[in-house]
Amino acid sequence: MTDDLLALGRNILRAQPFSTHLGTILDAFSPGHAELSLVVSPLHMQHQSSVHGGILAYLADSALAFAGGSLFGDAVTVEMKINFLKPARGDRLRVVADVVGSGEAQAVCRCDVFCDGEAGTVLCAAAQGTIRRPPAKR
Amino acid sequence: MTDDLLALGRNILRAQPFSTHLGTILDAFSPGHAELSLVVSPLHMQHQSSVHGGILAYLADSALAFAGGSLFGDAVTVEMKINFLKPARGDRLRVVADVVGSGEAQAVCRCDVFCDGEAGTVLCAAAQGTIRRPPAKR
Amino acid sequence: MTDDLLALGRNILRAQPFSTHLGTILDAFSPGHAELSLVVSPLHMQHQSSVHGGILAYLADSALAFAGGSLFGDAVTVEMKINFLKPARGDRLRVVADVVGSGEAQAVCRCDVFCDGEAGTVLCAAAQGTIRRPPAKR
Amino acid sequence: MTDDLLALGRNILRAQPFSTHLGTILDAFSPGHAELSLVVSPLHMQHQSSVHGGILAYLADSALAFAGGSLFGDAVTVEMKINFLKPARGDRLRVVADVVGSGEAQAVCRCDVFCDGEAGTVLCAAAQGTIRRPPAKR
Numbered sequence: 001m002t003d004d005l006l007a008l009g010r011n012i013l014r015a016q017p018f019s020t021h022l023g024t025i026l027d028a029f030s031p032g033h034a035e036l037s038l039v040v041s042p043l044h045m046q047h048q049s050s051v052h053g054g055i056l057a058y059l060a061d062s063a064l065a066f067a068g069g070s071l072f073g074d075a076v077t078v079e080m081k082i083n084f085l086k087p088a089r090g091d092r093l094r095v096v097a098d099v100v101g102s103g104e105a106q107a108v109c110r111c112d113v114f115c116d117g118e119a120g121t122v123l124c125a126a127a128q129g130t131i132r133r134p135p136a137k138r
Numbered sequence: 139m140t141d142d143l144l145a146l147g148r149n150i151l152r153a154q155p156f157s158t159h160l161g162t163i164l165d166a167f168s169p170g171h172a173e174l175s176l177v178v179s180p181l182h183m184q185h186q187s188s189v190h191g192g193i194l195a196y197l198a199d200s201a202l203a204f205a206g207g208s209l210f211g212d213a214v215t216v217e218m219k220i221n222f223l224k225p226a227r228g229d230r231l232r233v234v235a236d237v238v239g240s241g242e243a244q245a246v247c248r249c250d251v252f253c254d255g256e257a258g259t260v261l262c263a264a265a266q267g268t269i270r271r272p273p274a275k276r
Numbered sequence: 277m278t279d280d281l282l283a284l285g286r287n288i289l290r291a292q293p294f295s296t297h298l299g300t301i302l303d304a305f306s307p308g309h310a311e312l313s314l315v316v317s318p319l320h321m322q323h324q325s326s327v328h329g330g331i332l333a334y335l336a337d338s339a340l341a342f343a344g345g346s347l348f349g350d351a352v353t354v355e356m357k358i359n360f361l362k363p364a365r366g367d368r369l370r371v372v373a374d375v376v377g378s379g380e381a382q383a384v385c386r387c388d389v390f391c392d393g394e395a396g397t398v399l400c401a402a403a404q405g406t407i408r409r410p411p412a413k414r
Numbered sequence: 415m416t417d418d419l420l421a422l423g424r425n426i427l428r429a430q431p432f433s434t435h436l437g438t439i440l441d442a443f444s445p446g447h448a449e450l451s452l453v454v455s456p457l458h459m460q461h462q463s464s465v466h467g468g469i470l471a472y473l474a475d476s477a478l479a480f481a482g483g484s485l486f487g488d489a490v491t492v493e494m495k496i497n498f499l500k501p502a503r504g505d506r507l508r509v510v511a512d513v514v515g516s517g518e519a520q521a522v523c524r525c526d527v528f529c530d531g532e533a534g535t536v537l538c539a540a541a542q543g544t545i546r547r548p549p550a551k552r
Binding site: 219221223224238239241246248250261264265266268 | 357359361362376377379384386388399402403404406
């Protein structure tokens with residue numbers, strides 16, 4: 001069933017043009033847990049040779065939504081808060097997200113964004129947010 | 139002097155490959171205030187035909203950093219919080235940011251992200267964050 | 277009708293032992309807007325002679341909930357984010373909250389917390405949060 | 415040395431009239447980690463018979479500040495974000511905070527607020543925030 005979930009998650013990610021464009025991969029997906037990664041490209045940079053904070057925020061948003069969405073089938077990010085800890089300088093970004101607590105329609109999730117590079121692995125950002133079950137389609 | 143600030147801001151934005159890649163424009167830039175926009179492209183979408191929340195978060199992060207950075211010469215986003223209010227479906231995204239309060243080294247800023255489309259202008263996201271003066275280079 | 281709303285709001289506030297204990301007053305209450313205040317007492321302090329951040333967070337939480345709750349009849353604070361801008365040193369704290377955007381069941385609100393003292397009025401904290409309509413009672 | 419830290423922490427807490435008033439206890443304090451608790455009293459309630467969110471926010475603010483302050487000697491909370499997960503109905507509130515990452519002058523911390531009651535232990539709130547080393551006294 002977890003394999004089915006991973007396949008479902010990858011289908012959702014693949015259906016997102018922005019995620020496909022950035023090359024984001026869903027590495028792990030199980031109930032309450034999600035891991036995504038992307039290979040850093042020169043296109044992702046800001047003006048001081050580190051990855052743009054917007055990319056870290058995109059990854060955090062995505063991972064929180066997948067972690068919460070694993071409980072609901074699909075997901076909408078209601079809100080999130082992100083702290084930028086260190087500049088992201090490296091080859092690959094990884095984000096690991098977990099559900100902290102959930103109710104019938106909402107889940108609170110946290111994630112950490114790591115950058116793997118020559119200097120090893122650096123925790124670049126930490127986020128927390130609210131994921132909601134999308135409204136039923138009629 | 140405000141024109142100089144706008145020119146400076148546009149140079150900083152142009153030096154960010156990710157912003158150039160997304161086609162972000164700095165529309166207004168004065169002490170404590172910044173406005174940016176971008177034309178929505180099919181590449182920016184998520185899987186439900188609205189703009190990916192990561193793009194809204196990128197715009198919010200950028201606008202907060204410009205608003206705060208206008209006081210400091212340059213800027214680092216320490217953290218931000220974003221609420222997603224409505225799906226962004228339209229042709230153009232605009233973000234308007236203002237400094238709420240500032241000290242010697244940090245500024246607290248707020249911004250609103252709007253989407254202009256056939257349905258008129260919709261407030262899609264609202265954010266608040268902390269911008270810090272970058273450490274002096276040695 | 278606004279007077280009725282103010283009376284309703286004051287009843288809710290009066291029914292909160294913690295708010296009564298702190299001496300919180302609902303000064304203004306209209307659809308999408310709320311203002312509260314309290315007189316600073318020595319009991320509210322932290323160890324550096326300014327008001328404890330927890331009191332500012334309490335006021336922000338309350339004001340956001342009243343602003344959002346004005347649309348829903350009652351309210352639950354889902355989450356909030358608060359930036360502490362300046363130490364609160366003065367006689368009176370005031371918080372002014374407004375709805376930024378709302379849907380059927382949730383509202384995003386912002387508020388500013390001011391301290392009135394000898395030095396004039398100081399913006400001490402700025403907050404943003406999500407208010408939800410409470411679940412229907414059965 | 416950890417005992418010294420705990421004694422130092424308790425002195426700081428005792429010097430806060432608001433914390434003394436609420437009866438807050440520092441249960442554990444080591445580098446990068448802090449635990450506080452308080453016994454719930456009827457004075458802490460809101461109008462729906464659960465503990466006022468302002469008390470949970472106070473506890474979160476305090477625990478984040480102690481966790482970060484353990485690295486700096488003392489601490490100022492720059493900002494925090496709190497999600498309210500479940501109503502706090504019980505006898506005792508406990509908060510557990512840890513540093514997620516830190517630099518020379520700032521630390522990012524997370525905490526969880528639990529309520530112990532007849533129904534067992536419930537996670538009531540989760541927070542994340544930024545703690546700063548206070549400016550040097552002159």
